[in-house]
Structure formats: C-alpha cells, structure tokens
Amino acid sequence: MAVEILKEKYRSTVGEVVLGATKDQGGTRSHTITVGGEGALPYLHFEGSIPNRPVVALEVWDMVPAEWDPLFEKYYGDVWSDPGTWAKKCVDEFGAEMIQIRLKGADPDLKGASVDDCIGAVKKVLEAVGVPLIVVGCGKPEVDNTLYAPIAEAAAGENLLMGVAELENYKAVTSACMANQHNIIAQSPIDINICKQLNILIAEMSTAMANRIIIDPTIAALGYGIEYSYSIMERARNGALQGDKMLAMPMIGNVGLESWRAKEANQPEAGEPSWGEQEERGILWEATTAMAYLQSGINIMVLRHPETLKVVKANIDDLMKDNSY
C-alpha cells in the first residue's frame, strides 16, 4: 500500500547569513561559514532543502573563568589565561567550528578590562585561529555599549557576529555592526513579539542589517525552563517558513553557559549519589540541551565542554543525512 507522504508546503525559507571573511573578502579568516537557508522543519529533508549544517562553537573568555566547575581545568587550565591559545586549542584539538569570545573581563566588578584590553583579546583570537568569530560583551549594557564601536572598527572586514542587541539597548551595537559590516545577535526574552519588534527596529536603522541578524530567542537549560525556549523556537521557525520575514533569521543559543549553571551539571556524585557520575552527567546535561534545540531549529550553538562538542557533532552528522522518501 503506497502511503501518501505528508510534505508541508511552505511559503518561504530562513534567510542565509555568511559569517567571517577570507583574505579576498577583506578579512583574515581561513574560510567562511554560512548558516540558515532552511526550507523545512528541522532535519525533515524530505520536505525541503536544509543547505547548511548547524554550527558548534566553543566559548573563550578574556579572563580565567573562576566560576566554572573545577572539572574544566583539565581541558582549559593550561590555556585559559590567554584567549589566543585558548581559542587555538578549542579549534585545533577540540574541533570547534567557531569561537565565541566573551569579554567578561570588561565587567568592572570582575577585572574592569579597558577597551584596549578587549580589542587586544579579540585580536589575539583572530590571530590564533582561522574560524569565524562571535564577540559578545560582559553582559552589562552600560559597559558593553562602549566596547562595540571600537571593537567593530578594530576588526573591520572580519564579518564578525557581535552581540547582543536587546529591545531596550540595540542602537550602539547596531550602529557598530552597520558601520563595519558585521553581523548582529538580536536577543529577545523568549517572546516572539519582542523578537519581531527588535528585528524590525534593527532593520529600520539599516535595511542591510536586516540580512545580518541572528536571533537569540534566549535559551534555558534542560530542567530550567528549556520547554519554554524550545516552543518559542519552534514557533519562530514555523513563522519563518510560513513567510514571516521578521522571524526568518537563523538562531543562536548559549547552550554551554546555561547548562553549566544547572546543579545537575555541577553537583559532585558524593552529594547526590542517585544522579550518577558527575562529569558524564554534566556532558549529557549539556548535550541533551543541545539535542533539544537542534530539534527546535537552532543554527549556532555555543558549547562549553569539548566532549559535548564531539557528541553533538555526531548527532548533527546523523541529522544531516538525507531522509527523502
């Protein structure tokens, strides 16, 4: 009996965004990475084209991440005092496809790194690795707003992905990206309307920037509100395919950062014997979080544990196999 395969007919596709720039293109990256372009729900190759793999990045800080679980020391302890060497290890040894440099040191309560220090950290990473870069601030808008323009300028031509722009605070980062042709992370608090509104505001500042937006719908870790982010992402992706241009951007999430805040990732086995071995549990907490977001349509994931990166890559390899009928 021939089953009539049910393929959805979509009106539109997700926009494609190219990250990084090679020498010919005015940058210094060894290659570029294209994200987005889906014409189907996640990995349903039978109903539309999924031209680009989702991308896995590892995070690098411009200071020693004292708050990370001690188990990370064995992977990063030898390199985390220098963002360049740290990034190089992530790419060469662990297989990161992108690096996200988080300028945590700029936080006045932590290190109070100057603008020049931050530029220096970004440059070190640019010199150390050939992959495209994501640059985010310390998370305090008043500080981050002073960083965007000088960094965007110092890295002009590199076609960075910079962030984050939020509804109440998007102008500084948008103008910095606009002036130097970088891409932007537009972050909304798990709210589809705010997501659209912010994209519209950015597009109003510059129509060219509309094609350079990566949506961060805000994610939560497994067990800490993940289902809200999962559903918002599914809705955004459906909206994009149904033709809503202001939702038709690729999506990014800080999977590593969120997952490693969870108690389930950090609690030593002795403290909770019924949860099993800690590091394995932490890796799987992060990998399961990543798995869920792959199923809801994420395009770029910033991970933390090198072993998570490995297993998530293997899952992506599997998901990218054609399943046409």
Added chain:
Amino acid sequence: MGLTGLEIYKHLPKTNCKDCGSPTCLAFAMALASGKASLDACPHVTEEAKGALDSASAPPIKLVKVGTGDHVVELGEETEIFRHDKRFFHPTGVAVLISDSEDVAAKAEAFEALEFHRVGMHYVTDMVAVKCDSGDAGKFKAAVETVAGKTKKAMVLITEDPAIMEAGLGVVADRKPLIHAATAANFEKMVALAKANSCPLVVKGEGLDATAELVEKIVALDYKELVLDSGARETSKVLADLTQFRRLAVRKKFRPFGYPAIAFTAKEDPREEVVQAGTYLSKYADVLVLKASGKQQLLPLLSWRQNLYTDPQKPIAVEAKLYDIGAPTEESPVYVTTNFSLTYFIVEGEVESSRIPSRILSVDTGGISVLTAYADNKFSAETITAAIKKSGIEDKVKHRKLVLPGHVAVLKGALEEESGWEVVVGPREASGITKFSKENFA
C-alpha cells in the same frame, strides 16, 4: 480516513432536535468532523450509523496500554504535532533493554533501582525490554522469568520468532507485555499469540508502505492493540518516519498510522545513544527502547521527557505561603522565593540539605521564576513586603532578616525600605545556599 462534515451528516437523524447541544444536525456533524464534539452527545444516532462513524469520532491515535495494575503505561492518544498548540499527553514510555545473553539478573536489579528525585519530582524508567539474542527459547524464557521476578514494571518482549515469543509469554502474559514484533513473515502467528493473551503488539514493517500494509492485514484479522515500527534505525530516517506516523494520523486521520509508535536506539557509544534517544523522545516516539542504563545517562533523558510533556498553558505553581523546613524556631533563617514550583522546589531542596531548620516564604508570582517575575514586577519590594505581612512571619520570628535570591540583588534597597526588614543577598544559584547558610547561620 477522516470523514467530512457532510459525510457524517448523512448518518445523523436529521431531526435538528438540539439534544446534542448543537443547533442542527449539520452543525453537530461539522463539530464532529473537526474533533470538537463526540458522537455520544447525540442520543438518537443508530447503532449502524455509530459503526460507520466510528472512525470519525475515534481519536486520531489510539490509546494502547502496556502492563497491569499500578504499572500500566498508557501510549498514544496524542493530538498535536507541536506541544505549543495544546500539549502532549502521554509521556514516552522509556524501556531499558536487557538481552538474554547478558547477566540478566544483575541488569534487572540495576534497572529496578533506578529512580531519581529532582525539583520535587520523582522520575522512573517505566518499562523494561527483554530481547532474545540467544536464539534459544529456553534461555529467553529464563531471562523473562528473571526480569519478571525483579520488577513489576511494564515489559516489552523482543523476538521475531513466534515459538520463542510463546515461551516468553508463557511466563508473563498476564502482565500484558508489549510484543515485538509482528512482521510480514510471522504476523499470523504473532497476531494469534497477541490475541490469545490480549497483549499489545508491535507491527514492524520495512518502510512506511510495508508497515501500513501490514497494519491493514492485522486489522483485517480483527486485532487493533497495535504499536508501529517502520523498521528504520538510523537517526534521520527514524525522525522522518516518526514524523510521518504522527502527521498522517493527526492531520489526515490515516487509519493505518493511528497507533502509537516505538523507536529503538542503535548507537553503541552511550553518549551518542542518549542524544539519539532524546531526538526520538522529542519527535514522536511513544515508546523508546535503549541500552543505556546508567543514572547519569537516564537522568537527562527523563528530565527532558518531563519538560516536554508539561502543559505549556499553565506553569506549575505551589501555594504561595510560608513553608517550614525542618522544625524552625523564632531564630531560624527566612528565605524568600517565588511560587513557580520549579523554583520553589530547587530552593527547598537546597535549604533542606543545609540541615539548618528554616522557613521559605513563597511569594505569589503567578507561578513564574525569579527573574521572569522580577521583569514583570511580580517579584518586587511591594509584592514581597505584602507577602511578608500576610504570611504572619513577623509573629513567628524574632529577627527581621530576609535572604533574597542573588539574581535580584538590586531589590535590596527598596525592599529594606518598604518592609523594614534587613535584606541579605544570597547566592545567585540555589546550589550555593548550603554553603551560604553554613557561613551565615550555622
């Protein structure tokens, strides 16, 4: 196949008597067609018509039960493709696989010991699968016997050889295990076994077409306690097939696929296996069979299942009130948090493990988390102060010292002013509470 309103209308009495609550028979037919009404609402419909309309009023995916007593696992009866449209109803049955060629007793004991507590919830693996790898009926029977002796949980029996299946069923038929599987080669015998023992039966085809065909053959033998298996074992293929099962059943009321579906992991590496299992859990597996049985492997999976199957329309809240942890005195510390159950139970767990008798004031935030409520003005100096006054805490403790979640440290000043209490900023993550309380209150 689903019937249209007009097709249904033909079978109704056409008297427009309104007893069903609809203004006309036609309106009722339309409501039936869109799944908004149930045929029982019309008291006048004939038995014949009922039979004919069965398919239109039946849920798109049949409810199938595995197991007995307190250990029944209900599968199917899902109505959605996306959880945000309504919700998913029957959480995927997660079955740990035990082969008759390994140390069955040890694995069964380890399985039975699996249970997890997190955030006020208790998770279990609800099924156990026993597979014949030995090709030996005696060995399989012994394995089934051993497992059945160690656990009362719902079982899946796996062999395509009807004689071996019969041996296994001989031991546990009364526990209504799920039989895996009827195939094109063995289905007559397997159906006979399933029928004789009234056990649910997996229909395993080779691809969607063959699966649909086999389902129809089995339905023609008058057996409908079925579960679907397209035979695929590669991640991407399984994802596609599970999606087609769900979509065709829900959207097209395609009857051959109107049953729950089963998926099997195929990865050898336990990490990859967990991620593969999670993929199937996300996308439409009603039963999942996996080899991984370590606590650290199952905890993330079962947590994801719990998250995925929550009702997106209503956040789970606890009563907003003052909670005693241990036997607090008038000197005991007071913590404040929201009444989002996830938040509350995380905090409660940590305060408990500090082993210092305490009180937790849970503020009514409409069941949302600390920062969400803060951003929405539901966790503010005013709402916390109101909760303090209402809770009667001021008569219960002598001190006036409140521990605030670190994420909302900015509220300290305003809250001190509004409430007259001294506010101590606690750690940001609740996991820091144990250490914090030892330093401040021990």
